[in-house]
Amino acid sequence: xIKGWVRTTLLDYPxxxxxxxxxxxxxxxxxxxxxxxxxxxxxxxxxIPTKTVLNYLEQRTGKITGLVFSGGEPFLSPGLPxxxxxxxxxxxxxxxxxxxxxxxxxxxxxxxxxxxxVAMDIKATPVQYARLAGLAQVDLDRINASxxxxxxxxxxxxxxxxxxxxxxTPDSIAAIADWLADAEHYVLQQFxxxxxxxxxxxxxxxxxxxxxxxxxxxxxxxxxx
Ligand code: SF4
Numbered sequence: 001x002i003k004g005w006v007r008t009t010l011l012d013y014p015x016x017x018x019x020x021x022x023x024x025x026x027x028x029x030x031x032x033x034x035x036x037x038x039x040x041x042x043x044x045x046x047x048i049p050t051k052t053v054l055n056y057l058e059q060r061t062g063k064i065t066g067l068v069f070s071g072g073e074p075f076l077s078p079g080l081p082x083x084x085x086x087x088x089x090x091x092x093x094x095x096x097x098x099x100x101x102x103x104x105x106x107x108x109x110x111x112x113x114x115x116x117x118v119a120m121d122i123k124a125t126p127v128q129y130a131r132l133a134g135l136a137q138v139d140l141d142r143i144n145a146s147x148x149x150x151x152x153x154x155x156x157x158x159x160x161x162x163x164x165x166x167x168x169t170p171d172s173i174a175a176i177a178d179w180l181a182d183a184e185h186y187v188l189q190q191f192x193x194x195x196x197x198x199x200x201x202x203x204x205x206x207x208x209x210x211x212x213x214x215x216x217x218x219x220x221x222x223x224x225x
Pocket of ligand 1: 026027028029030032033034035039071072073099121
């Protein structure tokens with residue numbers, strides 16, 4: 001289940017010194033994904049036992065206060081709920097990164113109070129979604145269901161879009177911001193043209209930071225309209 005592990009990070013969970021685990025497999029094949037092995041060939045990567053991670057956290061009780069589940073798509077791992085429960089018993093806060101395509105699992109884990117923060121990728125506008133998710137078609141009802149669950153969860157959350165140059169334009173950002181209405185935390189993430197799942201887009205030049213900042217300001221304006 002665990003295919004990657006960053007033992008300590010200050011970047012992945014706001015307000016926490018955290019440990020991040022990466023679970024294999026994904027619902028999407030986003031062309032801009034940097035985790036091709038994790039998504040396409042998870043069985044080629046060695047397993048890291050959950051016990052190893054839990055022991056590490058237990059030995060650092062009170063120092064490492066957060067555990068981040070990322071991937072891949074963590075909700076695809078059948079062992080996730082047990083792992084979450086065991087982590088809960090150690091008192092760590094849990095953040096989970098999701099692509100939002102498995103709202104039933106999200107709902108179940110929210111109901112069981114096993115999550116403390118959720119971050120969901122919003123790949124693109126509804127019209128562009130399939131292309132940016134790397135699929136022939138995407139069931140947007142599932143995306144909308146996850147958005148609603150997260151917004152109504154009462155937990156801290158974040159929606160984020162990777163701004164792939166040319167594909168995600170200022171118009172795309174305006175449309176996504178309108179779609180998310182007044183979502184509290186919508187952030188943009190710079191696209192890195194390196195080791196992408198679709199090698200063809202390694203040729204793209206990312207937008208300059210100034211363009212990204214303009215887009216972020218545009219999203220903020222739309223959200224407050
Ligand atoms: S970017 Fe995220 S959602 Fe897309 S294929 Fe990679 S891990 Fe999956």
